[in-house]
Amino acid sequence: MLTLLLIVSAFFAGVLNAVAGGGSFLTFPALIMAGVPPLNANATSTVAVSPGALASAYGYRRELGRIKEVSLPAFLGVSLIGGLLGALLLLWTPQRVFEEIIPWLLLFATVLFAFGPKVSAYIRRNFKVGHNTVLIVQFFIAIYGGYFGGGIGILILATLGVFGLTDLHAMNGLKALVSGCLNAVAVVAFAFGGAVYWNEALIMMAAAVAGGYAGAAVARHIPPPILRKFVIVVGVAMTVYFFVTKG
Known part of the structure; x- marks a missing residue:
């Protein structure tokens, strides 16, 4: 039963990450329910969804070819460096400390x-932000992504919106590519740090890849607001759960 839970959560996490983001709100609690400690569940969740994000990016390959507003090497470069730093920071965090801050991270990710989208729209309307500034912002987003990752998709989409991108499918493709790459570098750190539960991670990887590739296809037909509302409900439920159990 727990194996089925991990497979189903990883598949739909792949779909969600391709369409609206927020897949970690499914994989993280599934791993907790399977008995994985919170810090290790966070690292294992990152490992599990990383291939799915890259599969989703491949599914968006046509849309990625249309992007002209942003330098892919620069955006990917700062994301890789930031993701590695965030992953190392997680490995240096004691399990007890992580258990104390996880409810606040979930709260931040859910509110974010x-x-x-509203914050991003406000910034675009009221501020003129240069490319170097946006790259600096993306660097810190990547650190957060390597450390925890909840809500990382919407953060990346917001940054791309500041860049001036308006093609949602192209933005989703770049989001998937960037998040997949920064997760991949975090995976290396987690693997060497011994933080990954590999049996659970390998079970979830295949399902996340299938979900990520399928999600890129169905994203053109499912209204993102519906999926966003579902992710928010899951995020609120998990935040409340961890605050209650923490107390």
Whole structure:
């Protein structure tokens, strides 16, 4: 039963990450329910969804070819460096400390996921942000992504919106590529740091790849607001759960 839970959560996490982001809100609690400690569940979740994000990016390969507003090497470069730093920071965090801050991270990620588009629109309307500034912002987003990753998709989408991208499918493709790459470098750190539960990770990887590739296809037909609302509900439920159990 727990194996089925991991497979189903990873598949739909792949779909969600391709369409709206927020897949870690499914894989992280599934791993917790399977008995994985929170810090290790976070690292294992990152390992599990990383291939799915790259599969999703491949599914968006046509849309990625249309992007002209942003330098892919620069954007990917700062994301890789930031993701590695975030992963190392997680490995240096004691399990007890991580258990104390996880409810706050979930709260931050949920609020961010819920209001991220409005914040991004406000910034675009009221501020003129240069490319170097946006790259600096993306660097810190990547650190957060390597450390925890909840809501990382909407953060990346918001940054791309500041860059001036308006093609949602192209933005989703670049989001998937960037998040997949920064997760990949975090995976290396987690693997060497011994933080990954590999049996659970390998079970979830295949399902996440299938979900990520399928999600890129169905994203053109499913209204993102519906999926966003579902992710927000899951995020609120998990935040409340961890605050209650923490107390």
